Amino acid sequence: MSETPQEKVARLARLRRDGGVLRDYRSPRYDEPFIMEQGAPGERGVFVPLAEDGVKKAVGEAADYIPEGMARAAAPVLPEMSQHQVLRHYLRYSQMTLGMDLGSDISEGTCTMKYSPKLHEELVRYHRAADLHPWQDEDTLQGLLEIVYETGQYLKEISGMDGFTLQPGGGSHAVYTNACVMRRYFEARGELGQRDEMITTIFSHPCDAATPKVAGFKVITVMPDENGYPDLEAFKAAVSERTVGCMITNPEDTGIYNPQIDKYVEVLHDAGALAFTDQANANGILGIARARDAGFDACHFNLHKTFSSPHGCEGPASGAYMVTEKLAPYLPVPVVTKVGETYHLDYDRPESIGRVRGFLGNWLCVIRAYAWIRNMGPDGLREVAEISVLNNNYLDRLLMAVKGVTRPYAEGHRRLDQVRYSLEELKEDTGFGTEAVRDRMVDFGIQSYWMSHHPWVVPEPFTPEPCETYDKRDLDEWAATIKKVSDEAYHEPDVVREAPHAQPIDQMRRTEAMEDPAQWAFTWRAYKKKVLGRQGPA
Amino acid sequence: MADKPFIHPYIPNAAPATKEAMLSELGLGSVEEIYAEIPERLRFKGRLDIPEPILAERDLRKHVMGLLDRNTSAVDYLNFCGAGCWQHHVPSVVDEVINRAEFVSAYCGGDYSDLGKYLSRFEFNSMLAELLDFDAVANPIYDWGDVAGRAFRMARRITGRDTVLVPAHISPMRLMEIRTLCQPESMPNSTKIRFYEWDRETGMADLDDLRAKVDDSHAAVYWESPGYLGTIEAHGAEIVKMAHEHGALAINGVDPITLGVLTPPGTVGADIACGDIQALGMHMHAGAGCSGFIAFRDDDPVFAQECPLELYTVMETKTPGQYAVGEAIAERTSYGSRDQGVDWVGTASGLWTIAAAVYMAVMGPQGFKELGETCIARSHYAAKLLGEIPGVEVKLSPHFFKEFVVSLDGTGKSVADVNKKLLAHEIFGGKDLSAEFPELGQSALFCVTEYHDQADIEKLASAVEEVTA
Missing domain, CATH: 3.90.1150.10 (Aspartate Aminotransferase, domain 1)
Structure with a gap:
């Protein structure tokens, strides 16, 4: 791009305001071979300690302690590579990863991709966080236990609940924990044989359907009515003496808040069933509405997402599972307690479901959540919610002006933290659906957007979530980018058809490998056998 | 606080002028008009009873570091x-890579924009496969106990049988996770756990007891090497043989850091391996460094089709010589088919797989x-x-x-x-x-x-x- 400094300043000023002027972006492209194809015999990346002479003299050869037949015959085919070369390889991969910090994760609706403060990374890397053994004497873990206990108290206040566990290793894991707690509750009451049905809604996260199934329940999925709310009549019809409970989201993936949510809970309670709400996306309601006040027996939060812990390429994460007094006896062991001024791990809980994971939990995420809550305070949390909701409605106004974009359901109502839009019109007009638009938008340095969980009830969906992290210019840029791609779809279809153009690789092929056993290759050695073996040398 | 605007460094649009401009663009007087969607009876009326904020980064750092200093670490002692x-030992180069902001902050970005994440993941799978001597490695999830339970359920689906034989000296903690996943036995689709004995002299499997117990009702026989009590199991091949004679699968729990010197599960003849990658470059993090893997043979597609975790395949692009990575047979996961999927998946331990990839690459054979x-x-x-x-x-x-x-x-x-x-x-x-x-x-x-x-x-x-x- 050739321009004078003045022109550049003017362009950048207009950058996000005008759909025709966008970020001049090129992703790094390193043409980097797989690490399995690099290095040379004899190179190595790190020296490891060798047994001292005194040790060897005392015990002899290590090989003598390996049972017959258990000594590895052929060395593993791993890279033999010097350290700089390994580092450089993965730094190149990191540069070919936009992530949240570099990109615009407004794109990642249902994920609440907010800024994860760098201070937190310093905290969790400190050896008194990173180099702790889970079975250390609890006297030597008092700082960690205090952080976990206090975070639990804050989350109880934010949700209105009475008890908590921070053992689950992610949001879906917390949702699974709920299915197990409800199972145990009815088992203890002798009703497990009778109650075997869990109710969810189609706009709730897939884990709200999948985890109760894994826990052994039949799953009933309620579809939306014409306004996008879970159909109350269908919901009532689904509830019976067989019902365990519900596992639903509010606001759902559509961003629509169900104003009658307490009525659904009432229907369940009248039938002796329990009510859980999936609050992975609580960002728009922090300090605004609490699960307990709508009558729920349990809820969860994602400490990644809402409470700032980063996603780390999909984990480690942490699901905070919160319950009322009634369900507290069934929480997994251990539970963190406080007696006087000391903190304890309480295993003596005979009604507990047992465990959903080993050891304690992903408490590095809890350290971050603790720091974040302490940094926000009560007014800060509320400000997070308010600005998220404002950002979403502002972006909504911009997006509804883009040709080909529609917003199904609940006309006349405002959405909270996110919106599920449709590109059905664009597809009808141009042939380009949501996947094509997504794969073109990335050419402008915008993170690949989240379309929808399956099934696509909203056709050709996309789901942005502009949480409090993003400034107005970010929102303007995001909207301008999709406007630009919409314009291209109508007027320059080849650009969209051949996209992406500015990414680390070109358009993907060989998609049949995703379904065909003869072609899928989950590892390089499988690829060498299945594909390179057939096609000749690499 | 309430008297002056709260413009937090992480909330740019809290700046009054911006907020006003956005509200006015929307024709709104305040954000309260948006929250009118929530009926009064469901609104939280008070102010959250949590501590007032520690605003300055220096003060917050001092506060949290002060708490952490109440821990004694495995470096102190x-x-x-x-x-x-x-x-x-965690090589410094491992931490250097996984502390990169791109990797720390990435989530479910796309095949193109987060390509490096997917390539790293594929390399992790590929290198772990070499350690294990298997052709297929799935995307890891929470920890060893979790993947063991999932592997048992996978064996149940593959064989249509509902009982798994487990060594009696399995870690009790691991067993608790497995039992939670396998459902109470009173439920119609539960997976039953039965035990075979261990030799009190050697700590290895009691083969006579296993021989007496294994029969055609078993979905799988599970063993560990090294076992929870530390012993390297010498009889893996015999356990595999006994399982296969009865049409059961052989599932090997393994600590992959042993596999530079010990015979890997694929070579022993296991059908499925599971275990934890924590030793491969993760700090302990009070147990949060754990991450469970599942690997399996790929000579029969039923293993992949019943695999409970996400699978990623190498792909190509329109430019010869370029590689991409895509999710394979995604329909079978909960993301593809909700309650009709084979199991559930969710955010798990992606960053640890990148750490393990770097670790395996620098360690080499x-x-x-x-x-x-x-x-x-x-x-x-x-x-x-x-x-x-x-x-x-x-x-x-x-x-x-x-x-x-x-x-x-x-x-x-x-x-x-x-x-x-x-x-x-x-x-x-x-x-x-x-x-x-x-x-x-x-x-x-x-x-x-x-x-x-x-x-x-x-x-x-x-x-x-x-x-x-």
Whole structure:
């Protein structure tokens, strides 16, 4: 791009305001071979300690302690590579990863991709966080236990609940924990044989359907009515003496808040069933509405997402599972307690479901959540919610002006933290659906957007979530980018058809490998056998 | 606070002018008009009763660091506790890579925009496959116990049978996770757990008991090497044979850091392997460094089709020589088919797979071999020194990799008491087994790795001698 400094300043000023002027972006492209194809015999990346002479003299050869037949015959085919070369390889991969910090994760609706403060990374890397053994004497873990206990108290206040566990290793894991707690509750009451049905809604996260199934329940999925709310009549019809409970989201993936949510809970309670709400996306309601006040027996939060812990390429994460007094006896062991001024791990809980994971939990995420809550305070949390909701409605106004974009359901109502839009019109007009638009938008340095969980009830969906992290210019840029791609779809279809153009690789092929056993290759050695073996040398 | 605007450094649009401009663009007087969607009766009316904020970064850092300083770390003290979470050296280059902001902050970005994440993941799968001698590795999830339970359920789906045979000396903690996943036995689709015995002399499987128990009702036979009590299992191939004779699958739980020197599960003949990657470059993080993997044969597509975790395949692009990575047979996951999927998946432990990839790449075959030899030598040296202390006895077979059982019965002291006293020597002692395995009396499971040098081990031995005297 050739321009004078003045022109550049003017362009950048207009950058996000005008759909025709966008970020001049090129992703790094390193043409980097797989690490399995690099290095040379004899190179190595790190020296490891060798047994001292005194040790060897005392015990002899290590090989003598390996049972017959258990000594590895052929060395593993791993890279033999010097350290700089390994580092450089993965730094190149990191540069070919936009992530949240570099990109615009407004794109990642249902994920609440907010800024994860760098201070937190310093905290969790400190050896008194990173180099702790889970079975250390609890006297030597008092700082960690205090952080976990206090975070639990804050989350109880934010949700209105009475008890908590921070053992689950992610949001879906917390949702699974709920299915197990409800199972145990009815088992203890002798009703497990009778109650075997869990109710969810189609706009709730897939884990709200999948985890109760894994826990052994039949799953009933309620579809939306014409306004996008879970159909109350269908919901009532689904509830019976067989019902365990519900596992639903509010606001759902559509961003629509169900104003009658307490009525659904009432229907369940009248039938002796329990009510859980999936609050992975609580960002728009922090300090605004609490699960307990709508009558729920349990809820969860994602400490990644809402409470700032980063996603780390999909984990480690942490699901905070919160319950009322009634369900507290069934929480997994251990539970963190406080007696006087000391903190304890309480295993003596005979009604507990047992465990959903080993050891304690992903408490590095809890350290971050603790720091974040302490940094926000009560007014800060509320400000997070308010600005998220404002950002979403502002972006909504911009997006509804883009040709080909529609917003199904609940006309006349405002959405909270996110919106599920449709590109059905664009597809009808141009042939380009949501996947094509997504794969073109990335050419402008915008993170690949989240379309929808399956099934696509909203056709050709996309789901942005502009949480409090993003400034107005970010929102303007995001909207301008999709406007630009919409314009291209109508007027320059080849650009969209051949996209992406500015990414680390070109358009993907060989998609049949995703379904065909003869072609899928989950590892390089499988690829060498299945594909390179057939096609000749690499 | 309420008197002045709260413009937090992480909330740019809280700046009054911006907020006003956006509201006015929307024709709104305040955000409250948006919240009108929530009926009054469901609104939280008060102010959250949580502490006032610590705003300045310096003050917050001091506060949280102050709390963390109430912990004593395995760097402050010498740690000899393992039992499923092990202290190995983490090369600095591993931390350098996984502390990159791109990797720390990435989530479910796309095939193009987050390509590096997917390539790293594929390389992790590929290198772990070489250690395990399997062609297929799935995307890891929470930890060993979790993937063991999922592998049992996978075997149930593949065989149509509902019972899995498990060694009686499995980690009780791991077993609790498995039981939660396998459902109460009163439920119609539960997976039943039955046990086979272990040899009290060697710590290995009791093959006679297994032979007597395994039959055509079993979906799988599960064994571990090294087992929870540290012993390397010598009879993997015989266990596989017995399982296969009855149409059951053979599932091998394994600690992959042993596989520079030990025969891998694929070579032994297992159908499925599972275990934890924590030892491969993760700090312990009080157990949060754990991450469970599942690997399997790929000669029959039913394994992939019933795999509970996400699978990624290498793909190509329109430019020859370029590679991409895509999710394979996604329909079978909960993301593809909700409750009709084979299991559930969710945010798991992606960053740890990148750490493990870097770790495996820098270690290479020679590093893994040397590390294995050092673990064996030093743990046996520790066992030798501890065994020489009056009243202290090393139990079970001499075939262990890094963990071994030490009985204190002859000292008249309890493990709890000894471990408390070891704290004064700045030592975390072995895992107390007295509640988990009462038949072992006052025994502890000690863990010695390449992290512990000769001087560390000698310090442990002299401290144990002193506190048991």
